[in-house]
Amino acid sequence: xxxxxxKFFCPRCRAAFDVDSNYCGRCGADMHRASRLHRALMMDExxxxxxxxxxxxxxxxxxxxxxxxxxxxxxxxxDPALAAAAQRAPRDRRGSLAHDPWLGRVVDSRxxxxxxxxxGGMGVVYKVEHQRMGKIAAMKVLHRDLAGDKEVIGxxxxxxxxxxxxxxxxxxxxxxxxxxxxxxxxxxxxxRGLDLGSLIDRDGPMSFExxxxxxxxxxxxxxxxxxxxxxxxxxxxxxxxxxxxxxGHDFIKVLDFGLAKLAEREEVAAxxxxxxxxxxxxxMSPEQIRGEEEVDARSDIYSLGALMYRVLTxxxxxTASTPVGVLTKHLTEPLVLPSRRAPELNIPLEVxxxxxxxxxxxxxxxxxxxxxxxxxLDALCAEMHEHSASGRRPIGPRSASHTPRELHADIDYGxxxxxxxxxxxxxxxxxxxxxxxxxxxxxxxLLIAAAGGAAYYALVWRARQPRTAEVERNDEIGQATLIxxxxxxxxxxxxxxxxxxGDRDHFRLAxxxxxxxxxxxxxxxxxxxxxxxxxxxxxxGGALIAQRDExxxxxxxxxxxxxxxxxxxxxxxxxxxxxxxxxxxxxxAYVLSARLxxxxxxxxxEPNEAASDAGALRPGLVVRGWLDRRDDVDRFTFxxxxxxxxxxxxxxxxxxxxxxxxxxxxxxREATVELAPGDLVELSRGDRDGGxxxxxxxxxxxxxxxxxxxx
Numbered sequence: 001x002x003x004x005x006x007k008f009f010c011p012r013c014r015a016a017f018d019v020d021s022n023y024c025g026r027c028g029a030d031m032h033r034a035s036r037l038h039r040a041l042m043m044d045e046x047x048x049x050x051x052x053x054x055x056x057x058x059x060x061x062x063x064x065x066x067x068x069x070x071x072x073x074x075x076x077x078x079d080p081a082l083a084a085a086a087q088r089a090p091r092d093r094r095g096s097l098a099h100d101p102w103l104g105r106v107v108d109s110r111x112x113x114x115x116x117x118x119x120g121g122m123g124v125v126y127k128v129e130h131q132r133m134g135k136i137a138a139m140k141v142l143h144r145d146l147a148g149d150k151e152v153i154g155x156x157x158x159x160x161x162x163x164x165x166x167x168x169x170x171x172x173x174x175x176x177x178x179x180x181x182x183x184x185x186x187x188x189x190x191x192r193g194l195d196l197g198s199l200i201d202r203d204g205p206m207s208f209e210x211x212x213x214x215x216x217x218x219x220x221x222x223x224x225x226x227x228x229x230x231x232x233x234x235x236x237x238x239x240x241x242x243x244x245x246x247x248g249h250d251f252i253k254v255l256d257f258g259l260a261k262l263a264e265r266e267e268v269a270a271x272x273x274x275x276x277x278x279x280x281x282x283x284m285s286p287e288q289i290r291g292e293e294e295v296d297a298r299s300d301i302y303s304l305g306a307l308m309y310r311v312l313t314x315x316x317x318x319t320a321s322t323p324v325g326v327l328t329k330h331l332t333e334p335l336v337l338p339s340r341r342a343p344e345l346n347i348p349l350e351v352x353x354x355x356x357x358x359x360x361x362x363x364x365x366x367x368x369x370x371x372x373x374x375x376x377l378d379a380l381c382a383e384m385h386e387h388s389a390s391g392r393r394p395i396g397p398r399s400a401s402h403t404p405r406e407l408h409a410d411i412d413y414g415x416x417x418x419x420x421x422x423x424x425x426x427x428x429x430x431x432x433x434x435x436x437x438x439x440x441x442x443x444x445x446l447l448i449a450a451a452g453g454a455a456y457y458a459l460v461w462r463a464r465q466p467r468t469a470e471v472e473r474n475d476e477i478g479q480a481t482l483i484x485x486x487x488x489x490x491x492x493x494x495x496x497x498x499x500x501x502g503d504r505d506h507f508r509l510a511x512x513x514x515x516x517x518x519x520x521x522x523x524x525x526x527x528x529x530x531x532x533x534x535x536x537x538x539x540x541g542g543a544l545i546a547q548r549d550e551x552x553x554x555x556x557x558x559x560x561x562x563x564x565x566x567x568x569x570x571x572x573x574x575x576x577x578x579x580x581x582x583x584x585x586x587x588x589a590y591v592l593s594a595r596l597x598x599x600x601x602x603x604x605x606e607p608n609e610a611a612s613d614a615g616a617l618r619p620g621l622v623v624r625g626w627l628d629r630r631d632d633v634d635r636f637t638f639x640x641x642x643x644x645x646x647x648x649x650x651x652x653x654x655x656x657x658x659x660x661x662x663x664x665x666x667x668x669r670e671a672t673v674e675l676a677p678g679d680l681v682e683l684s685r686g687d688r689d690g691g692x693x694x695x696x697x698x699x700x701x702x703x704x705x706x707x708x709x710x711x
Contacts, residue, residue, distance in 0.1 A: 020119065100116060102124070102126060102141060103115070103116070103126075105181075106131060107128070107139065107180040107181075107185060108178055108180050108185075109131070110130055110131055110132065111128040111129070111130060111131070111137070111139055111185075111187065112128060112129045112131055113126045113127075113128050113139070114126070114127045114128060114129055114136075115127040117138060123140050123141050123142040123143050124140070124141050124143070125138055125139070125140050125141075126138070126139045126140075126141065127139075127190065128187070130421055130425075130426075130429075132429065133421070133425055133429060134419065135419055135420060135421035135422075135425055136190050136419050136420055136421060137175065137187050137188065137189060137190050137420075137421035138187070138188050138189065138190045138191075139185050139186065139187050139188075140185065140186040140188065141183050141184070141185045142183050142184045142185070153184060157177075157184065160174065160177035160184075160186050162225075162230045162257050163186075163188075163257045164177065165228055165230065166221075166224060166225055166228065166230065166257065167224070167423075167499065168220060168221050168223075168224040168225075170217045170218070170220050170221035170251075170252055170253060170254060171221045171224065171225070171253065171254050171257075172188050172189060172191065172241070172253045172254065172255050173188060173189040173422075173423055174186060174187070174188045174189075175187050175188065175189070175421065175422075175423050175426045176426060187421075187426075189420070189421065189422070190420060190421070191241060191243055191253055192243060193241045193242050193243030193244070193253070194241070194242055195237060195238050195239070195240060195241055195242070195255075196214070196237035196238070196240040196241075196242055196252070196307075196311065197236070197237035197238040197240075197310075198238075199237075199242055200237060200310065200311060200314060204314055205311065205312055205313055205314035205342065205345060206311050206312065207345075208312060208347065208348060208351055208384075209384075210250070211308070211311050211312060212377055212380075212381050213249075213250060214240070214242065214250055214252050214311075215304070215308055215311075215377055216374055216377055216378070217251070217252045218235075218240060218252060218254060218304060218307075219304070219370040219371070219373055219374035219377070220374070221252075221253075221254040222235075222254070222297070222300055222304070222370045223369075223370045223371055223374070225257065226297040226300070226369070226370060230257065231295060231296060231297055231299060231300055232254070232257055232300050232303070233288065233295065233299065233300070234256060234280060234283075234303075235254075235283060235300050235303035235304055235307060236280045236282065236283045236303065236307060237307055237310055237311065238280075239254065239255045239256045240252050240253075240254060240255070240307070241253040241254075241255055281323045281326040281327050281330075282306065282310070282316045282317070282318070282319075282326060283303045283306040283307060283310075284303070284327065284330060285298075285299040285302035285303060285330075285363070286302070286330055286331050286361050286363075287299055287363060289327045289330055289331055290331070296363075297369065297370065298363040298366050298367070298368065299363070300370070301358050301366050301367050301369075301370060301373060302358065302359055302360075302363070302366060304358060304370070304373070305317075305355050305356075305357075305358025305359035305366075306359060308354075308355050308358070309335075309338055309341075309355055309359070312338050312342075312345070312347055312351065312355075313338050313341045313342040313345065313347070314342065315341055315342065317330075317335060317336075317359065318330055318333060318335075330361075331361070335355075335356060335359055337352040337355075337356065338351060338352055338355055339351070339352050348380075348384065350380050350383070350384075351380070354373075354376055354377070354380060357376075358373060424500075465482070466482050466483050466484035466487065466510045467481050467482060467483060467489065468483075468487060468488065468489055468490070469489060469490045469491065470489065470490070470491035470492070470505050470507070474505050474506050474507070475497060475503070475504055475505075475506070476506065477506050477538060477540070477542055477569050477571075479506065480506035480507055480508035480569050481505070481506070481507050481508070482507075482508050482510055483507045483508070483509060483510065483570075483592075483594065484509075484510050484511070485509060485510070485511045485594060485595050485596045485597075486593070486594075486595050487593070488591055488592070488593050489507065489591070489592045489593070490589045490590070490591055490592075491505045491507075491572060491589060491590055491592065492585065492586060492588070492589050492590070493505065493528065493531060493533075493572070493573070493574055493583070493584075493585055493590070494584060494585065494586045495584055495586070496582040496584055497582075499581065500580060500581075500582070501582060502573065502574045502582025502583065502584075503573075503574075503582070503584070504571060504572065504573035504574075505571070505572045505573070506538075506569055506570070506571050506572075507569065507570045507571075507572075507592065507594070508540075508567070508568075508569050508570075509521075509567065509568050509569075509570065509594055509596060511596045512567050513564050513565050513566065513567075513596065514598065518563065518565075518598070518599050518605075519563075519564060519565075519596055519597065519598055519599065520561040520562065520563060520564075520596070520597055520598070520599050520603060520605055521537070521559070521561075521562040521563075521564050521568060521594065521595070521596050522558075522559060522560050522561060522562070522594070522595045522597075523535060523537070523557075523558065523559045523570060523592070523593070523594045523595075524556065524558050524591075524592070524593045524700075525556055525557040525558065525572065525590060525591075525592050526556050526590055526591040526592075527551065527553075527554045527555050527556045527557070527590065527695075528554065528585055528588045528589075528590050529553075529554045529588055530553065530554070530583060530585060530588075531553060531554070531574050531583050531585060532549070532551070532552055532553045532554075532555075532574065532575040532577075532692070533549075533551075533555075533557055533572060533573070533574065533575070533590065534547065534548070534549045534557070534571075534572075534573050534574065534575045535547065535548040535549070535557040535558075535559060535570070535571070535572060536548075536570070536571035536572075536573070537559070537562065537564075537568055537569070537570055537571070538568065538569045538570075538571060539566055539567075539568070539569070540566070540567055540568075540569060545562070545564070545568065546559060546562055546606070548628070548629060549575055549692075550628070550629050550630060550692065550696040550699065551692060551694060551695045551696055552692040552694050554694075555692075555694050555695040555696075556695055558628050558699055558700055559628060560604075560606070560625075560626040560628045561599075561603055561604055561605045561606055561625070561626070562605075562606050562607075563599075563605040563606060563607070564596070570592065570594055572590065572592060601621065602621050602622050602623045602624055603623075603624055603625075604623060604624060604625025604626070604634055604636075608634055608635055608636075609633045609634075609635065610635070611635060611637070611680060613635070614635040614636050614637040614680065615634075615635075615636045615637070616636065616637060616639045617636035617637060617638050617639060617681055617705065617707055618638065618639040618640040618707065619640050619645070619707050619708055619709060620708075621707075622704055622705070622706050623636060623704065623705040623706075624702050624703070624704055625683070625702070625703055625705075626652075626699070626700075626701070626702060626703070627652065627655050627657075627683065627684070627685050627698070627699070627703070628696070628699045628700075629696070629699075630685055630687060630688045630689075630690065630696065631685075631688050632684065632685060633682060633683070633684045634682070634683045634684070635680055635681070635682050635683075636680070636681045636682075636705065637678060637679070637680060638675045638676070638677060638678065638679040638680075638681065638707070639677065640675070640677065640707070641677075642674075642675065642676040642677065643674070643675065643709060643710075644672065644673070644674055644675075644709070644710040645672070645673065645674075645675045645707050645708065645709055645710055646670065646671070646672045646707070646708055646709075646710045647661060647666075647670070647671050647672075647673060647675075647681060647705070647706075647707050648669065648670045648705070648706050648707075648708075649669045649670070649683070649703060649704070649705050650669065650703070650704045650706075651701060651702050651703045651704045652698050652701040652702065652703035653698070653701065654697045654698035654701055655685060655697065655698035655701060655703065656685060656686035656687050656697070657669070657683065657685070657686065657703070658683070658684050658685065658686045659681070659682065659683045659684070660680075660681070660682045661673050661675075661679070661680075661681050661682075662675075662679050662680065663680070663682075672710050675707070681705065683703065683705070
């Protein structure tokens with residue numbers, strides 16, 4: 001049985017349409033000013049009777065707002081007589097959930113559709129669960145009856161491409177997009193909250209004190225988008241989702257960059273501006289209305305000014321009986337200042353100037369960047385706070401200063417944080433898929449693989465000349481800079497890879513351990529003043545061999561006598577910071593020196609913590625070693641005739657040395673003991689439980705152990 005497509009009715013003339021839109025195509029009325037309940041009552045008499053019966057019998061808990069996910073369509077109530085009924089009415093799904101063909105479906109073998117969140121002009125938003133990770137996200141699916149429209153599909157694809165580049169905390173994060181069952185979908189973060197338009201309809205206009213931080217966050221989100229060449233083109237209260245943090249702060253997410261234009265791509269610009277108007281009349285800039293080809297970031301600034309006007313006064317900047325009338329007033333009519341439109345709200349005159357400059361009809365007279373607008377917002381808030389403190393203006397206390405990322409980490413998403421899908425989760429999952437695909441595709445015989453590896457080593461790797469300075473890019477092991485043993489190499493941990501991942505450098509040692517193994521690797525790394533460095537040693541395949549992070553900020557790191565049997569790659573990176581934001585340093589260079597040498601008689605070699613790896617200790621042999629990390633333990637096995645011997649430890653004066661013979665702790669640095677073949681002598685540090693505070697004492701000092709027969 002086929003389910004009939006839902007109809008959308010005009011609240012004024014009751015014309016029926018198959019596709020939702022902002023305005024009626026017959027009379028021009030606002031299709032969204034009537035509530036969903038009102039539209040349901042107009043569908044037919046049977047629907048009206050069912051809606052009235054449900055409104056009379058069901059009532060949710062008072063004061064509780066239903067959660068919205070990113071991209072959902074907000075409910076608006078224009079008629080006050082219908083407001084109470086709309087709040088009592090059950091959540092409208094535009095039909096029975098049981099007949100939605102997407103519910104229960106698994107999209108792209110990854111996303112299971114759980115529930116319908118909302119519906120908009122381009123598509124439907126669903127709550128989905130990632131099948132393999134069990135994490136929750138929102139998924140926007142293009143309406144099937146629009147799937148044949150190439151222009152609409154192109155707009156949707158531009159939405160996916162544009163929004164997936166945005167990472168600011170005040171922007172809805174988009175993780176994935178693709179095609180499934182003949183429809184396009186977009187996967188984004190799941191967020192609970194109400195859109196700004198619904199808040200204004202419910203609570204009335206906001207005071208400047210509460211609204212200013214929200215406007216500042218919108219500026220921050222737009223700032224990142226504009227830097228990347230993305231213009232929103234449809235900024236309005238309904239595209240601003242307001243959620244709350246656990247600390248009670250308002251936090252906004254800018255939604256629906258789907259109408260955005262990638263300014264740097266001329267072919268996209270040609271499509272989005274070929275005569276069709278993209279945007280909402282109440283908030284459209286004059287250049288959008290005129291259909292100018294070059295619509296830039298200043299268009300968003302105009303829309304933001306109109307949005308501020310709506311939030312602060314409760315009225316639109318320009319109103320008329322038809323959409324064309326609204327557009328005409330944007331072009332020709334002077335703006336009534338907010339303080340005059342709503343004199344009872346006591347809007348400060350300084351706010352008038354700010355909104356007026358943002359909404360200048362000539363874009364050259366507006367703020368040229370959202371950064372300028374944000375700066376004036378901050379200055380105005382500071383000035384009003386000072387007036388309030390001196391008693392000259394009744395302004396409340398200034399809000400506590402929190403960065404967007406601090407607030408973002410504290411958002412109440414309405415679901416367990418571990419169940420919310422994040423970009424990092426999906427990136428890690430995609431990398432695992434790539435690895436599995438590569439494994440399945442490996443079909444080359446081992447002999448050919450070995451021959452190819454040997455040819456690559458002989459013709460490419462060995463042919464490279466060692467460097468004395470790092471060569472970018474060397475973020476990955478496969479990009480490592482070739483260096484020579486005993487050569488001082490300089491490098492910098494400069495521009496970070498991402499907001500959470502700092503620069504890292506890799507170096508491949510040109511020398512290769514001799515056949516049979518046993519060569520010893522020693523490394524010295526000089527510190528950088530404002531960084532805590534981590535020194536790592538890897539096999540060429542990426543397996544970690546050893547790591548040192550003993551010193552604090554600015555301290556050096558060192559590694560002594562590591563026994564290696566294969567070629568090695570050395571990594572230099574910054575240790576995780578307390579803030580999670582990696583440091584950038586483009587002025588201070590570190591110095592790295594690595595030496596690969598054959599093992600000398602009596603040289604301690606790492607690892608030697610286990611008894612099976614212990615070095616030899618016998619009369620007449622001077623053993624030399626280092627305790628270069630806090631948890632370092634060096635063990636040696638006595639390899640001489642049983643008898644009474646004097647054991648003496650010298651050197652490494654700055655090391656808080658602890659040493660044991662046959663498990664017994666010794667005092668001083670010399671002891672006379674009975675030794676038999678196989679007895680263990682153990683050396684360790686007494687500060688192994690201490691934290692990092694500068695360089696590790698005595699890490700570069702050599703100790704010596706000698707055994708001689710007692711007289």
